[in-house]
Amino acid sequence: MYSLQFTAESSSNGIVERDFTVGDVPGVLWSPASGADRAPLVLMGHGGGAHKRHPSMPGRAHRLVTGCGFHVAVIDAPGHGDRPRTAHDEQEIAELRRAQAAGEPVGPIVVRYNARLAELAVPEYQATLDALQALPEIGAEGPVGYVGIGLGTGIGVPLVAVEPRITAAVFVSTYPDVLVDKAKQITVPIEFHLQWDDELIPREAGLALFDAFASKEKTLHANAGKHLELPRFEADSAVRFFARHLGQAATSAA
Template sequence: MHFTAETSSNGVIERNFTLGEITGVLWSAASGTDGAPLILMGHSGGMHKRAPGILSRVHHYVTTCGFTVAAIDAPGHGDRPRNEQDQQWVAALQQARVAGEPIGPIVVEYNSSLAERAVPEWQATLDALQALPEIGAGTPIGYGGMTLGAATGLLLTSVEPRITAAAFGGVLVYEALIEAARRITIPVEFLVPWDDEVIGRDGGLALFDACASEEKALHAYPGRHHQVPGFEVDTSARFFARHLSRATVTPG
């Protein structure tokens, strides 16, 4: 992991990093991070590691809860160039929107590919983050993400035992995500924008039903695509604080 820039503002230290082709950001409290839980944040499709939704959570999580937060660009997003296949999917999405045709099948195919590629990248990033002395192998870890970030997080959480609490929302559901949810047993929150004009609420309900966690909660709220009210950000922060503060992690 190579840190390329560092800034500090309003009590938050922000450090850009690269890890091979992966580009990311690590945010931490200027007052210190010893023992702070680490939250991994997955961005939405078409967004990037500094998307407004992520930044709003970062400031709250770091300044109010004392968490450390990390986000990386998904393949072909942010500072990472798209490959030829990604360009074809993006062109198909644009054409479908102009023609007024359904975009769901294209989004599922595209997001499925992105999420599968992002899972090993997140695992490599987590390895590198835990190697940092200020984080360490025993740090409790959570994951949060919406839409593409949720698809990635479901696949990641289903195979990554280091993640001990997760929050997902607004995801277009396909069978691989249902299968992933069936393997998840950690505490989970599902967010459902009830008036989402892009992703129907039925998918969130199906994921909630499929999730094998004994402790899980479904939060439905009035709102359209990408509209997450501030109180849900606060609720997710309290969810992570509750579960990660009591997590016991055995290094190695």
């Protein structure tokens, strides 16, 4: 079991932000500066080509901390952020750039690459969860949620499928090709965000992934717009979703 090491800390506007490592995997933990002795934890997964401090990560984290009093954590995916790229990473990224420049479909490359990253990242998230639950302010008995965006969904679906400690999840649509079988294993409440005019992921494919979730409670949020045009208000919807399912009441800050 890898130990958690905090490497930096800052505090502002009622939020404590701590950089950490679990083994050689870097992450960030946002926590309320004051509040209950223990509070639920929400793990997040960033998009492809992004990192733990991409604006979508602290933005969502701050909403969950100030709106619900939760702890929120994200780690860099393999080959992303502060983690070095392997030769395999460089090869896949070069192939992706070549396809983009040639106007060729990038989906097959992204699907293949994301599937490999998920194989590596799922045990890393489980080790991170082990380490964070050892903290007295989180504890091993509290509920855990997950938010995935793009690659974060590609990692999150197989993670939630095998990790019983995660009791609710929000997924933003990604290439579903290798995720349907994993989605069929998920029974926890799901909120699924899909862009109706997505130029990268066919609408029918996104709907098929939503249909595959075996959850008795699952909600589809379909918004007009392209792949990167997810409305900001959906982040607030996720706060309300987790407030319901992780046992805390959202405040007016949500």
